[in-house]
Amino acid sequence: MSESTNLREPHAQLVMAHGWLLRGRIWQPLQQQLEPQWSCWAPDLPGFGSAQRPPGLSPTLPAYGRWLAQEAKQRAAGGPLVLLGHSLGGSVVLHAAALLGDQLQGIVLLGCGGGVYQRRPFARLRQVGCALSWFQGDRRAARGLLLNSTQRRAVAGLPKLVSQLAMPSLWVGGGNDQVMQPVYVRHLAGYAPDHQIEVLPGAGHLPMRDQPVALAEVLIPWLQRLASPRS
Template sequence: MATIEIFGVPHSYELTAPTSCPHALVFIHGWLNSRGYWQPVISRLSDDFQCLSYDLRGFGKSQSRSKFQLEGTERVSQLKFINDTTTQVVNDSVDSLYSPSAYAKDLIALLETLNIGSVWLIGHSLGGTIALWTAAKLPECVKGVICINAGGGIYLKEAFEQFRATGQKFLQVRPRWLYQVPLIDLLFTKTSVLRPLARYWARQRVIDFVVADPEAALGTLLDSTTEDEVNRLPQLVSQVKQPVYFLAGADDKVMEPKYVRHLASFHRLFQYVGDNYIEIPDCGHLAMLEQPDAVADHIRSLVIGDW
């Protein structure tokens, strides 16, 4: 594990050795997760690709400042947008500290600092949205995007209001001693997955749930689920010129396959029959833990196929 400062905030990351592939793979975790969830997939790919995983600001071992300011740190002049319409979509995002667009700026700065100039982005759930924003902001560097258990683009008012309210209540019950409660991890072996996870991963889920910065946890929940943010997603996907693929868990109850396919349909690769949509059987919302072989195989074939 290494640490690097991005806009003054320490970020934890891991970077494997370079390979003959000209593109690095960058893995972006989802809400209340951390970079470690990618390890089963990275272990299957690191011989062929250099792999970068990192903890989002305020999650895992990356710190978060309550008064963190992007003011004075934007590098808009360095970003080469695709065209005028894409620039409009990117600039229309309300840049709070915890919007997907703000996290995309963090990632762009991380890539610049590490001098990584050619990447494929692999994002899980919320990480998929961050990957899409990054691809729109940095097209000369991002060669493609693979969204895993990530979709949406349809704002259902009552459903989202209930989701946000439930999420806020969920975040209120996070005492530090929770992970020490006997057998508490058994609850986390079954949440959001088709079949129970190994207890190692369940314990990690408890730890990540407890240690996530309160402001970042709440901020990402609220800022990524506003009506504007949700409705902006299809337009964003349609204007990303790089290849974008969507991997869905066939049994995902958090982000159902129909919503993943819906968002995938706005990209040019969809071609009316879903050429950029891949469904993974026997899989819930944590595909990288539930089906690491399938996820790694799909990533390898998509990246090499475009190389």
């Protein structure tokens, strides 16, 4: 056996998908806790921030999942990957996961849960989506992703996506999250074959921005276990 085969593989490339109406820089406080040990890439999703939506990219979760998988592969250049998704970005990650094969070591979902259709709350969300005159990005992308993610079929399909995960998953909820309460995080995580659930006391819906140190203290040991040799 050559010496090179005894060397531990490099840390996985971390690819971070932001939530609805946000942009990649929301991850910067967490990135500062993880770099340089881990290489982090937090792009603006197409139609958000400064990123244009490519022609032909429909504003649906499956389409954005394919986009994320393709971009992540290029970024990792054949190396190992870990995807992190926040809120709606977590749903994008779930759609991307099945497309990355053994290259994907694990996924992290922040403020991501559900799998239970809630007619009135989703109706209120869709009303918000119809009033985006202030939004500077691609309004069609923003509205389309919101409508797609709150359809009964899409919501009902989340547990099946999660049950088919072939890699470890870490689910993080905020103890004070009023957007995605921990009970819904636990519900969806329970479908995953190999999962860990953590709830950050006092955290709201944006722990990567508001509690990056506490989040990193949960995330780093989990990432280290992913990278450790398996017997």
